Amino acid sequence: MKEIMVKMDNVTYEYTNNEEERIAAVKNINLEIYKGEFVVILGHNGSGKSTLAKLMNALLLPFKGKVYVNGIDTTDMNKIWDIRQTAGMVFQNPDNQIVATIVEEDVAFGPENQGIEPKEIRKRVDEALAAVEMLEYKEYAPHLLSGGQKQRIAIAGVLAMKPECIILDEPTAMLDPSGRKEVMNTIKRLNEKERKTIIHITHYMDEAVLADRIIIMEAGQIIMEGAPKEIFSQVEKLKKMGLDVPQVTELAYKLRKEGIDIPNDILTVEELVSVL
Amino acid sequence: MSIVIKNLTHIYNPKSPFETKALDNINLEIDKGEFIGLIGHTGSGKSTFIQHLNGLLKPTSGKIFINGLDITSKDVSLKEIRQKVGLVFQYAEYQLFEETVAKDIAFGPKNLGLSEEEIEKRVKESMEMVGLNYEVLKDRSPFELSGGQKRRVAIAGILAMKPEILILDEPTAGLDPKGRDEILGQIKRLHEKYKITIILVSHSMEDIAKLVDRLIVMYRGKIVMNGTPREIFSKSEELERLGLGIPQITYFMKALKKKWVNIRDDVITVDEAKEEILRAIRGNNYD
Numbered sequence: 001m002k003e004i005m006v007k008m009d010n011v012t013y014e015y016t017n018n019e020e021e022r023i024a025a026v027k028n029i030n031l032e033i034y035k036g037e038f039v040v041i042l043g044h045n046g047s048g049k050s051t052l053a054k055l056m057n058a059l060l061l062p063f064k065g066k067v068y069v070n071g072i073d074t075t076d077m078n079k080i081w082d083i084r085q086t087a088g089m090v091f092q093n094p095d096n097q098i099v100a101t102i103v104e105e106d107v108a109f110g111p112e113n114q115g116i117e118p119k120e121i122r123k124r125v126d127e128a129l130a131a132v133e134m135l136e137y138k139e140y141a142p143h144l145l146s147g148g149q150k151q152r153i154a155i156a157g158v159l160a161m162k163p164e165c166i167i168l169d170e171p172t173a174m175l176d177p178s179g180r181k182e183v184m185n186t187i188k189r190l191n192e193k194e195r196k197t198i199i200h201i202t203h204y205m206d207e208a209v210l211a212d213r214i215i216i217m218e219a220g221q222i223i224m225e226g227a228p229k230e231i232f233s234q235v236e237k238l239k240k241m242g243l244d245v246p247q248v249t250e251l252a253y254k255l256r257k258e259g260i261d262i263p264n265d266i267l268t269v270e271e272l273v274s275v276l
Numbered sequence: 277m278s279i280v281i282k283n284l285t286h287i288y289n290p291k292s293p294f295e296t297k298a299l300d301n302i303n304l305e306i307d308k309g310e311f312i313g314l315i316g317h318t319g320s321g322k323s324t325f326i327q328h329l330n331g332l333l334k335p336t337s338g339k340i341f342i343n344g345l346d347i348t349s350k351d352v353s354l355k356e357i358r359q360k361v362g363l364v365f366q367y368a369e370y371q372l373f374e375e376t377v378a379k380d381i382a383f384g385p386k387n388l389g390l391s392e393e394e395i396e397k398r399v400k401e402s403m404e405m406v407g408l409n410y411e412v413l414k415d416r417s418p419f420e421l422s423g424g425q426k427r428r429v430a431i432a433g434i435l436a437m438k439p440e441i442l443i444l445d446e447p448t449a450g451l452d453p454k455g456r457d458e459i460l461g462q463i464k465r466l467h468e469k470y471k472i473t474i475i476l477v478s479h480s481m482e483d484i485a486k487l488v489d490r491l492i493v494m495y496r497g498k499i500v501m502n503g504t505p506r507e508i509f510s511k512s513e514e515l516e517r518l519g520l521g522i523p524q525i526t527y528f529m530k531a532l533k534k535k536w537v538n539i540r541d542d543v544i545t546v547d548e549a550k551e552e553i554l555r556a557i558r559g560n561n562y563d
Contacts, residue, residue, distance in 0.1 A: 018417065044452045045423035092450065146519075147318040173450045174366075176317045176479045178519035203452050206524065242454030247482065247524040247546050254550045260557065269528045273535060276553070 005165050005197045006033040006056050011065035013051050025051040026220045038191045038198045040208040043217035044242060049201045053167050057087040087165040088158030092173050094150035103153055104138040110161040128159035132186050148179025152186055165197040172204060205244045209267045229265040248272045278441060278473045279306040284338035286324055298324040300497040311467045313484040314477045316494030317519030322477050326443050330361040362439030366446045368430035377429050378414035384437045402435035406462045424455030443475040460487060482523045485509060485544040493518065510542050525549050
């Protein structure tokens with residue numbers, strides 16, 4: 001029996017634009033995310049991905065429908081801190097998320113605000129920094145770190161709250177290739193070793209390949225959903241939607257069109273080498 | 277020669293405990309009409325470097341000549357430099373501020389003191405250059421547009437200054453694949469049709485591989501590699517040591533070459549890879 005981490009029940013979120021029109025950023029979303037799952041959300045800018053993410057930790061409240069995080073209704077104002085503690089969020093720009101002048105103080109910020117006793121905070125900070133492989137930098141000033149390192153500090157800050165679920169809204173968009181690799185390795189490890197539920201928003205298809213399930217949004221709705229192999233085998237459909245596929249998937253697709261007999265669900269370099 | 281850089285060094289916070297050498301004796305020449313890719317890990321000095329090219333930063337030592345004009349000399353006016361060299365920052369859409377698209381793009385030319393007719397002409401031209409429909413969009417608020425459109429408005433604002441050199445700092449960061457392809461397609465057209473010299477800073481090896489004539493790699497304030505994308509991407513181990521990488525398709529061809537020893541592995545785009553694999557299969561020439 002799979003346990004549910006986040007449940008969305010017919011959720012609509014609307015905002016009012018400059019012309020006083022009401023626009024639905026997400027509409028009638030029904031979605032269940034299971035504990036321990038690694039979900040990637042893809043979609044255009046403006047398709048409602050970030051709104052969906054913010055509904056999952058009560059940064060936004062649904063206009064219609066219900067969102068439950070670990071069974072807690074996000075509109076229950078008395079439980080808002082339980083929700084935020086259960087589902088932690090990491091944003092795109094690391095510089096906007098770091099508040100302290102020393103790495104370990106930054107990571108301690110969350111638990112300090114929860115009123116946790118100092119001994120326990122010390123333990124949590126060390127554990128969180130170890131989990132993102134940044135323990136040796138604990139006394140550094142964050143501005144001296146690289147983008148990937150700063151983003152891992154932001155993740156450690158969330159981890160120190162002991163969340164079951166981590167929501168990441170384009171955490172790699174501003175990073176260089178090695179920074180991206182560091183952050184993705186960290187996310188993958190947290191999912192596999194620490195059994196954290198991961199909800200990862202990205203425009204990078206090579207990151208989406210790592211997921212258990214991909215959700216594609218367009219105009220506020222979920223229009224495709226499935227395992228990476230199911231999603232990326234539909235190259236033409238994805239291209240029509242203005243989305244991408246990994247380069248090796250595209251190459252396999254083009255070779256198939258030339259009559260080369262290879263499977264249509266190639267996702268990685270190793271897979272394509274092995275079938276040729 | 278469009279840009280000549282001689283012994284350029286920049287030191288932040290000199291003679292303080294925080295002294296850092298951000299640029300270390302850079303020498304570089306860029307020809308008119310070249311399309312240059314600039315890559316390097318975060319903190320390698322790319323941003324510091326490009327900010328020197330339009331006079332936002334002054335060198336600690338060294339010289340920069342733009343079409344023969346020494347822009348590091350004291351008597352050169354910033355206005356003159358900025359007209360020659362347009363710099364599009366990362367997340368340039370955050371700098372949009374006017375009520376309408378046309379007004380926002382007109383801001384630069386207006387400050388140059390041009391006539392109303394000339395300003396309107398430039399706004400129209402620069403919108404056309406980035407593929408935005410003047411009639412449809414000129415009176416719209418820039419804030420209602422999509423991410424990719426906003427960014428193109430910001431680029432049009434720079435183009436309206438008629439720069440001879442256009443520098444773009446990660447113009448596709450945070451854009452979805454469609455927005456990214458739109459922007460890159462427009463940049464390619466600016467280069468091909470209008471012969472503008474372009475310097476593109478990017479973290480996407482895939483995008484760089486498809487577009488540029490020459491690739492410059494920075495590491496710790498120095499230029500450590502300089503060559504065609506094909507030359508540079510053949511050195512995958514060195515690039516990884518520098519915190520960079522190669523396009524996925526190049527990794528793939530290198531892996532395949534271990535199995536099919538007779539194929540070329542200096543391939544940098546998906547279409548090249550397809551041709552090479554078909555050639556091997558149809559010529560029955562794998563190993």
